[in-house]
Amino acid sequence: MQALVIVAHGSHLNAGSAQPTYDHADTIRETGAFDEVREGFWKEEPHFREVIRTVESDEVFVVPLFISEGYFTEQVIPRELRLENWDPDLWDSEGTDASNVTLEAADVDKTVHYCGPVGTHDAMTDVIVQRAESVTGDSNVGEGFGLAVVGHGTERNENSAKAIEYHTERIREMDRFDEVQALYMDEEPEVDDVTDHMSAEDIVVVPLFIADGFHTQEDIPEDMGLTDDYRTGWDVPGDVDGQRIWYAGAVGTEGLMADVILERAADAGADIGDALERVQEWTGGTPAAGD
Structure with a gap:
């Protein structure tokens, strides 16, 4: 079984801040590419530190719904997910090159593929x-x-x-x-x-x-x-x-953001079948630039 976990900032002050995360998660659920799709937030529930503990799958693909590499993607999220042996240098990135790293999550017997943020993906x-x-x-x-x-x-x-x-x-x-x-x-x-x-x-x-x-x-x-x-x-x-x-x-x-999330997970080894093509058909998107 494989699960997708989309992590985002969320907000205590803006009720609509989490809506894009839920919308894109719903789109990806509709494709059936993953056995489970979950959302996790820093400022809302379910929280980063709990979300992996809510999935049954042994293999989890974590995609940060953030624009840039930095404090949240390099420090906060890995810490809260309790990713063992995490180090930002594992991404070998100059600021726009983060791809994915496979680690174990402490306290649970799960393999976690931690992906770079959506904002730097092509x-x-x-x-x-x-x-x-x-x-x-x-x-x-x-x-x-x-x-x-x-x-x-x-x-x-x-x-x-x-x-x-x-x-x-x-x-x-x-x-x-x-x-x-x-x-x-x-x-x-x-x-x-x-x-x-x-x-x-x-x-x-x-x-x-x-x-x-x-x-x-x-x-x-x-x-x-x-x-x-x-x-x-x-x-x-x-x-x-x-x-x-x-x-x-x-x-x-934008609805096509679901495509970027899927691209990140696929780059990390997720088996997504024809999910990309289906999302692009639903949203009027095209294959990624440079493909």
């Missing part, structure tokens, strides 16, 4: 593009459009920006959009000045966040000038300095 590139298609309603969106990939950014964790830059460059190499720019909330170039950094008349803005919350539904729309008060909402597209802004909201809410 398949995430396609989810960002799919998000642009979803918000514009155009499966061919690109020509005449700019695309801004927005991250939090922080001087405390350089890997936060690495994931943004990685996918921005991959999309730029597709030569699909007129221009592609990485923007940040807490670093330069800042999303506040999106119209200063991009010249396209139409700009799709995709935040590389897992769930819609304080940053994506309050800070970013107000910072960009889409609205003076997030509580009154905003138009999509909205006019900012004579340019149309197509604000997509958090990339993690």
